[in-house]
Amino acid sequence: MKTKRAADFIFAVFFTVMLLLTMFAEDLYRLTLPKVAVEEVTRRAFAAEMTGKDGAVYETWRTVPAIPTEALLGDYGDMVYAVNETENGLILVEYIVSTGEESEGYIEITGGILTGTLAVIGSDREIYPGQQVIITGWDESVALHTARERGEDISGYVQEMRKRLLTDIVCVVGVIPVTVVAVLLCNRFCKGRWRFLKVPALIVWCILVCLFLRATILLPGEWIPEKLIDWEGWKTNRESFQL
Amino acid sequence: MKKVVVKMMLSLCALLFLLPIMLTVVHSFGVQSVDEGNFRLTSLVPSGFSLVGYYDLLIEHFYVLRNFWNSVFYAGSITCLNIAVSVPAAYAFSQARFKGKELLFFFYIMLMMMPLQVTLLPNYIGLRDMKLLDTPLAIVLPSVFAPFSVFLLTQYMKGLEQSYVEAALLETKSVFRIMLQMIVPQLRTCILAVFVFVFAEYWNMVEQADIYLRRETLKPLSGLLAIGEGLTTSEVLAGSVIFMIPIVILYLYFHDSLEVGLESMKL
Numbered sequence: 001m002k003t004k005r006a007a008d009f010i011f012a013v014f015f016t017v018m019l020l021l022t023m024f025a026e027d028l029y030r031l032t033l034p035k036v037a038v039e040e041v042t043r044r045a046f047a048a049e050m051t052g053k054d055g056a057v058y059e060t061w062r063t064v065p066a067i068p069t070e071a072l073l074g075d076y077g078d079m080v081y082a083v084n085e086t087e088n089g090l091i092l093v094e095y096i097v098s099t100g101e102e103s104e105g106y107i108e109i110t111g112g113i114l115t116g117t118l119a120v121i122g123s124d125r126e127i128y129p130g131q132q133v134i135i136t137g138w139d140e141s142v143a144l145h146t147a148r149e150r151g152e153d154i155s156g157y158v159q160e161m162r163k164r165l166l167t168d169i170v171c172v173v174g175v176i177p178v179t180v181v182a183v184l185l186c187n188r189f190c191k192g193r194w195r196f197l198k199v200p201a202l203i204v205w206c207i208l209v210c211l212f213l214r215a216t217i218l219l220p221g222e223w224i225p226e227k228l229i230d231w232e233g234w235k236t237n238r239e240s241f242q243l
Numbered sequence: 244m245k246k247v248v249v250k251m252m253l254s255l256c257a258l259l260f261l262l263p264i265m266l267t268v269v270h271s272f273g274v275q276s277v278d279e280g281n282f283r284l285t286s287l288v289p290s291g292f293s294l295v296g297y298y299d300l301l302i303e304h305f306y307v308l309r310n311f312w313n314s315v316f317y318a319g320s321i322t323c324l325n326i327a328v329s330v331p332a333a334y335a336f337s338q339a340r341f342k343g344k345e346l347l348f349f350f351y352i353m354l355m356m357m358p359l360q361v362t363l364l365p366n367y368i369g370l371r372d373m374k375l376l377d378t379p380l381a382i383v384l385p386s387v388f389a390p391f392s393v394f395l396l397t398q399y400m401k402g403l404e405q406s407y408v409e410a411a412l413l414e415t416k417s418v419f420r421i422m423l424q425m426i427v428p429q430l431r432t433c434i435l436a437v438f439v440f441v442f443a444e445y446w447n448m449v450e451q452a453d454i455y456l457r458r459e460t461l462k463p464l465s466g467l468l469a470i471g472e473g474l475t476t477s478e479v480l481a482g483s484v485i486f487m488i489p490i491v492i493l494y495l496y497f498h499d500s501l502e503v504g505l506e507s508m509k510l
Contacts, residue, residue: 007495
């Protein structure tokens, strides 16, 4: 009887864990990847001057490859990170570019990178070439990190993030008493001929909690280490973030 | 004194049998416990505790989970279908009277004795001609008709009282009704034992998956772990531990039936 109970317990725990991992492992992995905002290198119109046959100078336009100025990195401002699609996912590649004139937040590219390449204009944490990344829009964490990198005033962002984090903590803590109530209700009602419903009900509850937490939790990207189980990494990242 | 020595010797033998499993389990939680390059376990105890192997396997190589469910599907469906086919076949071999029955059963046993490698090529050609290669049916279909369970069930059914069947024949002429309502209830422990054997056999299959399937997405976990392509040693060890758990659960559930079944089959 004890062996059967042990088997029931191992069976329920093992297959629930495998089921949850099947549902969420990809999302968990994506959580550890840096999020980057990208913009395609496209041809843009830049103002130019043209001297006519009569010697007069006319204002005209020329279309040249250009990227946002945010994309330029490095001490000399000549490095661009771009996202390349490979078999192993989206990988960061470093390009050294030569630049020309600047206009309306865009800078002319005279060589080093082709049009159509996806240049990185912001990320939610430190990035380096060869790293796997995911492309995202210009969200809070990307904006926050990029603004910090540029030395801009981020106090507004930080206050907003603090509020969001506080709300998340309240949500997570709130899940615990609700779970206790759910288990008690399960024990109360899943009796006798309905006993078989107990385990499936708890599994469904577990999945609902996971979905809720996934949809709710917002973490600053810089906090998240490369492996979610790296406790020291969490601590170090959190300390360096100084929210 | 002699008894103590014998006990110690036997314990040592048991430990030796358990050593590979113990090493797999212990080193799957280890930190750099394994010589990655040469795929060798360098010490009995790992230098530290880490869950990195499990993390890397289940989170970073999350596609492995799909192979795990493939294993569950293949082993589960093969076992159920195999038993569904074997029970009527065993009933025919043990109860029915027809010409050439003994010869046919002899061929069945012959087929059972054949190594897997002998039947792989004919099966491959058959599956290729039926355009079933690289589909789940390529794994399931040949395994459903494996003769091992027919042999076991036949041996058990031969031991049943013939008078029960004769009495039942007075009540009904339906062979299926006799089989389902009279024979199968008596076969419960034997069927459970066969269930464990067949499930364990197909849970561990490697060659079939390697030959009949090309797509990695269709392969069972056993096939993936045997090749270990793209996985580090610690990930393979973690995968092996995960791979063991369903079999352990199965044994915990059915160990009583397994012992009784084997005893009654005189194996």
